[in-house]
Amino acid sequence: MGPAAHAAPRDPLTASSPARLAAGARWGGETPEALVDAARAGDRSAFEELVRATYADTYALAFRMTGDEEDASDVLQEAYLRAYRGLRRFRGDAAFSTWLYRITANCASTHVTRRGRTRTSVLSPDAVVPDDRPEHDPEARASVNSDRARVAAAVADLPPRLRAVVVLRDVYDLPHEAIAAELGISETAAKVRLHRARKRLRERLFPLRGESADGSDP
Amino acid sequence: MRCEEVAELLPDVLEGGAGAPARAVRHVETCLRCQAELAQYRRLLRALRQLRFQLPEPPAGLLSSLLGGVEASAERHALRAALLRRRVAYAAALAVAGAAGAAGAAVLAGRSRDRIRLAG
Numbered sequence: 001m002g003p004a005a006h007a008a009p010r011d012p013l014t015a016s017s018p019a020r021l022a023a024g025a026r027w028g029g030e031t032p033e034a035l036v037d038a039a040r041a042g043d044r045s046a047f048e049e050l051v052r053a054t055y056a057d058t059y060a061l062a063f064r065m066t067g068d069e070e071d072a073s074d075v076l077q078e079a080y081l082r083a084y085r086g087l088r089r090f091r092g093d094a095a096f097s098t099w100l101y102r103i104t105a106n107c108a109s110t111h112v113t114r115r116g117r118t119r120t121s122v123l124s125p126d127a128v129v130p131d132d133r134p135e136h137d138p139e140a141r142a143s144v145n146s147d148r149a150r151v152a153a154a155v156a157d158l159p160p161r162l163r164a165v166v167v168l169r170d171v172y173d174l175p176h177e178a179i180a181a182e183l184g185i186s187e188t189a190a191k192v193r194l195h196r197a198r199k200r201l202r203e204r205l206f207p208l209r210g211e212s213a214d215g216s217d218p
Numbered sequence: 219m220r221c222e223e224v225a226e227l228l229p230d231v232l233e234g235g236a237g238a239p240a241r242a243v244r245h246v247e248t249c250l251r252c253q254a255e256l257a258q259y260r261r262l263l264r265a266l267r268q269l270r271f272q273l274p275e276p277p278a279g280l281l282s283s284l285l286g287g288v289e290a291s292a293e294r295h296a297l298r299a300a301l302l303r304r305r306v307a308y309a310a311a312l313a314v315a316g317a318a319g320a321a322g323a324a325v326l327a328g329r330s331r332d333r334i335r336l337a338g
Contacts, residue, residue: 044292051284059276064269073280077287084288085295147265148272155269170232170266191230198229198262205265206258208251 036096040087047087051080054097058104064167065108067156075111079104101172105164106182112160147205154204158197165190166197219245224252231256232263 030038030049038046055076062072062079082103083090090099155163155171164183168174169190176194180187203211224242246252 044288048285048288051288052281055281055284056273056276059280060270060273063274069274069277073277073283076280076284080284081287081291084291147261148268151262151265152269152272155266166266167269170263171269173267173270195229198232198259201266202229202255202259202262206261208255208258 032096033092036087036090036092040090047084050096054100055080057097058100061101061104061167061172062108064155064171065105065160065164066112067160067163071111071115072108075104075108078107078111082107098174098178101168101174102178102182105168105174105179109164109183112164150205151201154201158200162193162197162200165193166201169194170198221245221249221252224249225255228252228256228259232259 030046032050032053035046035050035053039050058079059072059076062075063069066072066075079100083100086103090096155166158166165179168179168182169176174182176187176190180190183190185193219241224245227239227242246256
């Protein structure tokens with residue numbers, strides 16, 4: 001089953017996003033930190049507010065890691081339940097969003113392994129909402145816009161082991177240590193997979209003269 | 219260094235920090251092919267970072283399903299806590315009753331010993 005059809009464009013900075021968290025945005029009149037504190041103290045409505053504020057962004061991560069709408073929804077259910085039960089253990093060393101990403105990554109990795117699926121090509125360019133944020137460099141923006149859909153499709157076509165690492169590192173900016181911990185692999189293995197994933201993507205998306213677009217030598 | 223060797227290092231150059239060996243840097247500075255390849259890796263990284271802001275639309279009903287899951291979990295937790303409290307209270311009552319019974323038995327035993335001693 002594919003993702004929902006193209007929705008109206010929206011500015012991620014006015015929707016839920018890590019950028020809002022980082023900027024100390026207010027949700028329902030509360031700062032994210034105050035909501036996290038209240039939720040840790042047992043205020044369920046505060047946790048529900050956190051879910052409302054973060055689920056679209058967290059869903060995007062789960063979807064990119066699993067490549068499937070249904071799987072991503074299952075992953076999110078599990079991730080938020082784990083977060084709710086484990087909230088008292090969240091010490092605030094990292095941002096709440098980073099903590100949530102780690103839980104989601106762990107759930108997605110377990111889910112993909114359990115299902116043994118290698119679904120690909122479901123992340124069609126039509127499945128995404130375009131980013132209409134203003135860019136400082138119009139030339140760079142034009143280039144990035146043209147690359148974006150192809151990149152999303154190429155990432156979705158990677159084998160799940162490589163896809164997970166490149167999504168967590170290059171899209172969500174998690175450190176190698178966290179990626180290794182949540183995927184249950186060594187840091188060295190995470191780096192090797194990242195290397196392979198980047199190489200494969202570069203060869204497919206931006207081949208040099210003498211290289212074919214599928215990454216094989218001519 | 220040869221281009222093939224440098225090419226193997228380029229995906230990791232994006233990490234910054236540790237960086238590439240000085241020999242590789244010197245090679246890239248003078249090699250147009252490797253410069254082009256490095257530029258393509260940077261272009262790839264920019265595009266990957268943009269995916270962070272390109273959100274697939276969550277399915278309709280997902281939010282209410284998530285909130286329902288949290289609510290059900292909270293209710294289960296509250297129920298378990300109530301059952302645990304009841305079990306603890308029951309065990310405490312049993313312990314108190316047992317202790318009271320034992321104390322009563324000890325008093326009775328003491329009295330009967332006294333009576334036997336007086337009769338003797």
